[in-house]
Amino acid sequence: MNLAENAEAMNAGTHPGYEATALEGLTLSLEVLNQKRIKVAINGGALNSQGLAQDVQKMVEEKKLNLKVAWVSGDNLMDRAEELLHGQTKHLDADNSQVRLAKDTDGFLDDPKKPLVSCNAYLGARAITLALRQGADIVICGRVSDASPVIAAAQWWHGWSDTAYDELAGALIAGHLIECSTYSTGANFAGFYKYETSALLDLGLPIVEIESSGECTVTKADKFNGIVNTDTIACQLLYELQGDIYLNSCVKADISNVSISQEAENRVHVEGIKGHPPPETTKLAVYYSGGWQCEITMNATGYATEKKYDLFEAQIKHSLKNWGVLDKFDILECFRAGVPQPNANFQMAATTYMRVFVQAVEKMTLFMFLKACGHNGMQHFAGANPRISCCASGDNRTAVPKTFLAYYPGMISQKLLNEEVHFLGPEPATYSAGHPPVYEALAPRRNFPPTNPLSIDSFGETVLRPLGDIALARSGDKGANINIGIFVHTDEEWDWLRSFLTAAKMEELVGDDWKPDFYIERVEFTHLKAVHFVIYGILGRGVSSSSRLDSLGKAFAEYIRFRHVPIPIKFLQ
Template identity: 30%
Template structure:
């Protein structure tokens, strides 16, 4: 038996037509058994929390409901089950809305949902949610659900749940569940597995990557899988695109989840054919006794102004503006004031834009007045009193609230994981019978280094790919190479110390290196780089999406044989 499971959404706001494309793109012989959609990121939970404050019937991804206007009928006609975490903070509300939609369309869809992830929220907390596993989804599907919507589950649970239902795996089928977790992690971000955000994109025809198709997995009963996509769609699936996604927002060899802890150091990737990558060998262990939980709260208010500095004396102009704004705010300064000068200017520039640099000011405070009128007034009053050529990229606004994401851990047994079946029956989902405390895997012995030879100064990215992302206030950067000799060099060359040298922003932060020889990869975790998380927008690149590309652009001494 093979479970063909696809993905049609990697985030809230992803390609709207992807549901239709995935339901119709496989043809009569290559259709899907299950179509999933991932709509929940850390920032999304904050957005949904604010929606719920305004409207108690809201709190779910409305885009998904609009997609189901067409998707419900298409899925019913093709016998495809739909599983999505679009329920957000109100999966019961989304399930009710789907039933109303199905009645209006005349589609006999059986709707179920999973709840219990919402935790008691303390003062100032908009949303507190535990990350549930796939067992509740499996229970809904086993009861005949055509559509299952959930609140906060792990991204991989959208695959482990259908797999448990389809293959009948028990909670201690650790290797099989771990294989499904790895496949689910590859699928969860949609087109990032098919050539999107891919470091080596220049290896491929630009036309192929213009509109990547969404990925699907052919999952087998032993937990192995083949990652592919519908025939005729854009993009590419190869060992590199799958490796990149496996490293995205992960860390060490043990990848913990509520269903199982997957051993990423056991993963084997094989190019089976064009746009077909086999994943096998994945080993699993009992899950940890606790569940990760995400807490979203309002952190205060923020505002920003970007001053444009043009032509000569850029540094002096920046110093003048900083001093003038500082004087204006001195009587009641915001709690947090950050300046950043971005030297986008060029000498003897042929256009005014390329002659200009950007001076960015970000302020934060609990008092909206301190980031509102006080700042906007100070900036506007410099229009005729500031540096020569004074102007800003946009008129200063009044400021806006910002959010903070925090991670906590709760005992799995304290979370009332519940499957609400199509007939309304509420079924408690038991905690997995076994658990294992999470401990780091010791770093394996490094490969034999390359023998000494001539080197050339060149960007790291000439031989290494990278993908980076965020987990709360931390950033992760996965770096991999495509050959054994390149791995023998990278494993010794890119130490934590060298990483810090190449990315000076990380010098004063805790950096942890994880070694994954089977993927020829290093995964770095940078603690605290993103402050209080993406919603706080503490950094120019608040989700660290381009941190890996910055690393690839830095110059290092590379053996000439690798170039």
């Protein structure tokens, strides 16, 4: 998202193209990097890695520091995008015959009303490793994968070859564990409620110590708050996966036998990862102007809430149909949120809302939607009170029509990439990072039913309780898809979870959000006592294009954990 948003601002001359916080962090750190000889690899270069590197080099020279600055190129393919998208790329899920892509997923390709905004390939660790081996102290990158700087640091430090796949795969997972800020130290953590709120303030960032074998230990600085235990690490390990094979353009990591263990307080060891040669392809993130979108919220209180929302939705669609514009909307969806509390002792507790979300190619189509809202404004149901935001700053979706950026996740051959490292300073130089020495074709993603399932009746008497009473989970987005990993703690709970939590059961738990076009893949992580699912298509076209309020899928795990299922009573004792 940052790349796409920066691209529009950069083209308008209002943004330098790189992340301002990257420059700020380096500005504050240069002296200590020089003093302690600390190496830095950072992907904050975004669309203008060269510009950020030049600004850092200028500060290095002004301060007379002994630091070599380099930057990585090759990820930004905007100048070749039209050529690549017409014949040399395909959708990330195109090879999965079970997946039905959302309507208009590739409709932008020949639509002049939907111009491209950004096009970036996900690079691996090769150029960063090369820069470090050539003496770089600061390496500025654009769209390298989030784990690539960590892989490169470990590869350079330990002297691994490009075919040390087990070691590289271990570093890939180490990078995955720390790529999301404090997600490994207590943030976005399903079990947070078991801890004092004060323990979750000022969380320390996670640190990985990577051994020569590729195994790693996750920890944090003692001076900061936070939690590093097998639960927080399992949650992050399960975040934004696409099954039991984790991909990078340098290595494939088989994590089906990954194991985590508590070494000491705030120290968790991770092992059991197997590496393989990388795929011939890498991910291509494409953003384009998707058109216009807006939304409004209508609140209802107390009696006959469902009937009130039925009336409001019917009024809007009736007007749009009469005016001949109903079929001009790409999306017009009405979502109902909340259940009014019976006999509530304050008004908000008896109030719920309907969120109406619309997208269309033409701005005027959205104004017709707003006209329909106004046209029916005095025909409203009893007690209707809308919430209409007109603030059009930032990412906030508002009643004021705004342009939105749509996302297309593609695949591109690594052989088409020209990845290079550029050194600045008194001895400028450029080096080619080349390509991986070996590729291995992608196999179909594993998808299997429960392994040696046991009879659910064998676990004894059950009671309907939230799944979260015994299980933790983490979910996230992978393009148009949501992943979710759910895990328990004892061997007997694991026997029950893997037997109970089938693909059909997950479909049932998704409930009324389920659509026939969705598809589920299921795998198990035995040592984590976790069942993992990918639900294809549930985010529509994904990210900024999704009509879901939870457009990144982060809250999906908490929804599933809140579903009531028949849990064996003995697990609750």
